Amino acid sequence: MSLSEFTKQAVSEQWSFLAEATFELTAQGSSRAVYFVRASEHQFVLKFYAATTAIAQIHYEHSLLTFLDSAHLPFAIPVPLQTASGETFIAVEVDGQLLNAALLPRLVGxxxxxxxxxxxxxxxxxxxxxxxxxxxxxxxxxxxxxxxxxxxxxxxxxxxxxxxxxxxxxxxxxxxxxxxxxxxxxxxxxxxxxxxxxxxxxxxxxxxxxxxxxxxxxxxxxxxxxxxxxxxxxxxxxxxxxxxxxxxxxxxxxxxxxxxxxxxxxxxxxxxxxxxxxxxxxxxxxxxxxxxxxxxxxxxxxxxxxxxxxxxxxxxxxxxxxxxxxxxxxxxxxx
Missing domain, CATH: 3.90.1200.10 (Aminoglycoside phosphotransferase (APH), C-terminal lobe)
Incomplete structure (x- = not known):
């Protein structure tokens, strides 16, 4: 799955610090496309959910990650980064298809x-x-x-x-x-x-x-x-x-x-x-x-x-x- 300039712009409009970012498709994920994103000295993961993934399940996953973030675990978990409007995922057009996408920190290890x-x-x-x-x-x-x-x-x-x-x-x-x-x-x-x-x-x-x-x-x-x-x-x-x-x-x-x-x-x-x-x-x-x-x-x-x-x-x-x-x-x- 390739990202057009239109798609990259749509993403950077939601997370403004990605305006000059580079996107690299990874081999991760069997049910969705995953990109490594570099923006200045910071690295992120842009995850596109499969079209069959229900919005309710995405909300559930993100609520769970937010909960775990407050549990002070001895290891890191990928808590979704919010957009300027406070959302944890957005709908964006990719290859003529509307997909939900979330931006996550890239974990070390x-x-x-x-x-x-x-x-x-x-x-x-x-x-x-x-x-x-x-x-x-x-x-x-x-x-x-x-x-x-x-x-x-x-x-x-x-x-x-x-x-x-x-x-x-x-x-x-x-x-x-x-x-x-x-x-x-x-x-x-x-x-x-x-x-x-x-x-x-x-x-x-x-x-x-x-x-x-x-x-x-x-x-x-x-x-x-x-x-x-x-x-x-x-x-x-x-x-x-x-x-x-x-x-x-x-x-x-x-x-x-x-x-x-x-x-x-x-x-x-x-x-x-x-x-x-x-x-x-x-x-x-x-x-x-x-x-x-x-x-x-x-x-x-x-x-x-x-x-x-x-x-x-x-x-x-x-x-x-x-x-x-x-x-x-x-x-x-x-x-």
Missing amino acids: HPMERRNLHQIQSAGFALATLHNALAEFDPQGQYAKLPFWGALDRIHPQVSDPFTVPQLLQLGLEEQRHLNQLLNEAIESSPELYATLPIQTIHADYITPNILVNQDQVVGILDFEFATRDLRLLDYMSSLDQLASFPWQEVLFEEIVRAFSTGYQALSLLTLAEMRAAISVWKLQRASSLVYWTGWLVEGKGSRQKIVDAVVETLRFETWLQSNQRKWLDALGCV
């Missing part, structure tokens, strides 16, 4: 490494810190706009029936059978999980590109676009899944799981119910992610092969779990 155990432990501790703060935001769930990730028939408007995913991905018969079994287990377990496990505001995209580190310590957390009210354990397992599960054959698998869990539980302990539900929530997280990514594919945003690869790895890891469950739970600190 670099994305964490998936195989650095010191950084992984720090990431676990930072997530616990974040969860403690997020628990105080919208505790009754009055303002969250997104559906629970456990509602597989609602998490993406293009996939109202999760059991169509195997066909949409054109999987082989055995993979279809196995994936349908995973989807069925996730759907059947979801009501009890939501009835018995802690629910609060979560980040919902706490993965390595969104975790900035410096000298092996987390110094910034990005991308709260998917933040919502959901299972606390879902956030935990989703992050750990991205760190350790792919490739799950990694020789440091147990060390990664243990480092993340040690960091998290140094500040916030999982409940007994969460420990017992760890595998069920992991399956729910994987199932919901595959449904959501398939929705992206239907929208023309994703790569079919990447999603199919994720399905294959998910099914292989689930098979591995059947004979290595105790080892995995022990590394989680659940046994």
Whole structure:
């Protein structure tokens, strides 16, 4: 997505200090375009939301970031900069399409490494810190706009029936059978999980590109676009899944799981119910992610092969779990 001079002018009219700024498109963000902006000695991030992102969700995200800004966290978060009129985002025309855009400070740090155990432990501790703060935001769930990730028939408007995913991905018969079994287990377990496990505001995209580190310590957390009210354990397992599960054959698998869990539980302990539900929530997280990514594919945003690869790895890891469950739970600190 390119920015015309007309678009740049429209942006600088709202944030006047960008009058002489330079704009550089980055590879960040899978659902929207992101630009690094340089203005004199200062650096910013200009984020364009996807046309499908509801205005209510943008308001929710920005309210959450403003709340966290007052929580005195030990790491930085990207609080939107207000325009002269006090708005935190604007509508601007880009390539003939009207998109919402927000200007954020560019945080110092670099994305964490998936195989650095010191950084992984720090990431676990930072997530616990974040969860403690997020628990105080919208505790009754009055303002969250997104559906629970456990509602597989609602998490993406293009996939109202999760059991169509195997066909949409054109999987082989055995993979279809196995994936349908995973989807069925996730759907059947979801009501009890939501009835018995802690629910609060979560980040919902706490993965390595969104975790900035410096000298092996987390110094910034990005991308709260998917933040919502959901299972606390879902956030935990989703992050750990991205760190350790792919490739799950990694020789440091147990060390990664243990480092993340040690960091998290140094500040916030999982409940007994969460420990017992760890595998069920992991399956729910994987199932919901595959449904959501398939929705992206239907929208023309994703790569079919990447999603199919994720399905294959998910099914292989689930098979591995059947004979290595105790080892995995022990590394989680659940046994």
